Amino acid sequence: MGRHPAVQIDLGTGDGRAVLAAAAAVPERLVIGVDAHAAGMSGASRKAVRGKLTNTLFVVAAAERLPRELDGVADIVTVYFPWGSLLRGVITADPVIVAGLARVMKPGAALSILVSVTEHDRGSGLPPIDEHALRGLAEPCAAQGLTITGVNPATAADIAATGSSWGKRLGAGSQRSAWRITAYRSDGPGDPEPATEHRAVPA
Numbered sequence: 001m002g003r004h005p006a007v008q009i010d011l012g013t014g015d016g017r018a019v020l021a022a023a024a025a026v027p028e029r030l031v032i033g034v035d036a037h038a039a040g041m042s043g044a045s046r047k048a049v050r051g052k053l054t055n056t057l058f059v060v061a062a063a064e065r066l067p068r069e070l071d072g073v074a075d076i077v078t079v080y081f082p083w084g085s086l087l088r089g090v091i092t093a094d095p096v097i098v099a100g101l102a103r104v105m106k107p108g109a110a111l112s113i114l115v116s117v118t119e120h121d122r123g124s125g126l127p128p129i130d131e132h133a134l135r136g137l138a139e140p141c142a143a144q145g146l147t148i149t150g151v152n153p154a155t156a157a158d159i160a161a162t163g164s165s166w167g168k169r170l171g172a173g174s175q176r177s178a179w180r181i182t183a184y185r186s187d188g189p190g191d192p193e194p195a196t197e198h199r200a201v202p203a
Helices: 017-027 038-050 084-091 095-104 129-133 138-142 156-162 165-170
Strands: 006-011 029-035 056-060 073-079 105-115 144-155 177-184
Touching: 006 017, 017 029, 017 038, 017 073, 029 038, 038 056, 073 095, 084 095, 084 105, 084 177, 095 105, 095 138, 095 144, 105 156, 129 144, 129 177, 138 144
Parallel strands: 006 029, 006 073, 029 056, 073 105
Antiparallel strands: 105 177, 144 177
16 A cells, blocks of 8 residues: 555445546555455456556455454545445444544545435335435534535536446436535544545546
8 A cells, every 4th residue: 555645445335336437537546445245346356457457456344344454544435325234324323334434544534425315215224314314423423533524415427426336326316316425534633634535537
């Protein structure tokens, strides 16, 4: 990691296409895709090798048990359309999930989350989310060292910029509502300015 001036972690990366898009857009940045399911990332891993995207890395790990080797390495953390335990952890500000996010971030590192839960997502076990519910995450996130800076409806352009194939399949931002949560890792008085997230695909 030392030869890269910046590191991005894409947590719950799924098929890893968002990793490939970000790595191609910013070759000097190391982009690490993390997901509990190795098989889902295998195709992206092979494409990275064929495309000589040497600034990519894929790590098999659950969000609840992130490797200690990732502690404090990330300038940017992205979580695009999580599902299952990661979605529940993000939406409910589960202390284990939020603490894990904060743990892999450098002081001042940026966090960008895109989520979508509607009345049709009965399998998620979660109610539809809205701005009021998401703004309620500020206090429990702050307890783990994350300062929320924005909760806004995500547009189709926001979704396209991520390179997320899952977001595209959902029709998020166009056929269904989606939300973007931005935050940064704070460490008390004199916090550094948050890092700026790079949009992998121009909006």
